[in-house]
Amino acid sequence: MMRNPAEHIVVDERLLSIRRHLHAYPELGFHERETSAYIADQLRDHGIEASLNPVGSGVLAVIRGCADGHGEGPHIGLRADIDGLPVTEDSGVANASRNAGVMHACGHDIHMTGLLAAAFWLVEHRDRFNGSVTLVFQPAEETGEGAQALVDSGVVDDIDAMIGTHNNPDYAPGQIAVGTEPMMAGCVKFAVTLHAQGTHAGYPHMGTGPFEAMASMILALQTVVSRNETPFHPLVLSVTQVHGGDVWNVIPAKAGFIGTVRYFYPDDGAMARRRFHEIVERTAAAYDIGADIEWNDFAIPLVSDPELARAAMRDVAQYASLEPIKPSMAGEDFCEYAKKTRLLFAFIGSNGTPGHHGLHSPRFVALDDAIEPTAEFYVNAALRVLRELR
Ligand SMILES: [Zn+2]
Numbered sequence: 565m566m567r568n569p570a571e572h573i574v575v576d577e578r579l580l581s582i583r584r585h586l587h588a589y590p591e592l593g594f595h596e597r598e599t600s601a602y603i604a605d606q607l608r609d610h611g612i613e614a615s616l617n618p619v620g621s622g623v624l625a626v627i628r629g630c631a632d633g634h635g636e637g638p639h640i641g642l643r644a645d646i647d648g649l650p651v652t653e654d655s656g657v658a659n660a661s662r663n664a665g666v667m668h669a670c671g672h673d674i675h676m677t678g679l680l681a682a683a684f685w686l687v688e689h690r691d692r693f694n695g696s697v698t699l700v701f702q703p704a705e706e707t708g709e710g711a712q713a714l715v716d717s718g719v720v721d722d723i724d725a726m727i728g729t730h731n732n733p734d735y736a737p738g739q740i741a742v743g744t745e746p747m748m749a750g751c752v753k754f755a756v757t758l759h760a761q762g763t764h765a766g767y768p769h770m771g772t773g774p775f776e777a778m779a780s781m782i783l784a785l786q787t788v789v790s791r792n793e794t795p796f797h798p799l800v801l802s803v804t805q806v807h808g809g810d811v812w813n814v815i816p817a818k819a820g821f822i823g824t825v826r827y828f829y830p831d832d833g834a835m836a837r838r839r840f841h842e843i844v845e846r847t848a849a850a851y852d853i854g855a856d857i858e859w860n861d862f863a864i865p866l867v868s869d870p871e872l873a874r875a876a877m878r879d880v881a882q883y884a885s886l887e888p889i890k891p892s893m894a895g896e897d898f899c900e901y902a903k904k905t906r907l908l909f910a911f912i913g914s915n916g917t918p919g920h921h922g923l924h925s926p927r928f929v930a931l932d933d934a935i936e937p938t939a940e941f942y943v944n945a946a947l948r949v950l951r952e953l954r
């Protein structure tokens with residue numbers, strides 16, 4: 565493999581002020597109008613033609629390389645998510661959110677600023693690469709809808725590989741985790757509705773009720789993790805909501821529960837789904853009631869293409885500290901792009917101080933020092949992947 569020295573990116577006052585602006589004005593998923601306009605303006609100021617996403621918010625822009633004069637080559641995407649969360653900021657930072665009740669509590673302002681910095685570098689160094697780079701400023705990651713909408717709109721159809729990052733406060737700035745293992749969990753939302761006959765509470769033998777079956781199911785479902793899964797693979801099955809009943813003297817006809825399954829390996833997800841259905845359906849039969857199951861695969865596990873990950877790992881050591889992946893039980897809608905293209909994803913250290921607050925906390929702080937490694941990962945991974953795919 566050809567060895568090229570890594571490119572370094574300087575984060576100047578102009579980039580810091582972009583970050584401060586984006587952090588101060590967060591917007592919720594699919595409502596990122598001001599954010600999109602601001603990003604497009606920044607790109608145009610640097611001679612990069614930008615257009616609104618076909619899904620209504622977010623920005624797309626293409627930078628074409630011209631290393632050999634012709635620029636022919638692969639087509640890759642660099643993705644940054646741009647939405648904030650419905651969280652009231654309590655971080656104490658000087659540029660805290662000025663949009664009431666909305667906060668960049670997941671640090672997507674770091675992703676946007678890092679991708680803008682990478683875009684400014686790429687457009688100034690078009691003679692360093694062949695092929696083209698589509699900048700994907702993606703809306704609505706937090707609701708799990710943005711990547712799906714872009715995939716459905718065909719934006720990704722002719723992209724050979726997609727590169728993404730997420731800042732990670734469990735690592736310090738300057739630390740980057742990239743590798744071949746799963747990074748973020750597959751995530752299922754399940755909902756069970758139980759149908760019984762319902763009856764007078766004083767005459768339970770005149771009908772059937774849902775609660776004894778529901779209690780049995782919730783307890784038995786814990787054996788999916790404790791008795792069906794190897795102890796060497798992480799798996800979570802949590803019931804997070806139960807509902808049913810209106811009055812004290814009626815056994816209701818209907819009740820239900822909702823929850824989530826998190827897993828890292830496709831076989832584990834399939835096993836959990838099979839055992840879940842067996843336990844719920846057979847318990848319902850044993851109690852002589854009906855059960856409807858909704859099983860919604862909210863996100864598949866996020867894992868990088870092994871070939872791209874190995875290539876990127878070799879470069880990272882030149883400009884950052886390459887760290888082992890600490891897998892996250894949260895989901896990430898970047899996995900949706902795997903339906904169309906190869907993926908490369910990295911965790912970029914964004915805090916790492918003792919007692920720091922996690923993603924989605926009102927007190928979450930991503931340090932400015934995370935911008936430079938984010939930009940450097942986008943640029944160096946892009947150059948590497950463009951070369952690898954030729
Ligand atoms: Zn988030």
Ligand SMILES: [Zn+2]
Nearest residue numbers: 670672705730
């Ligand atoms: Zn996020």
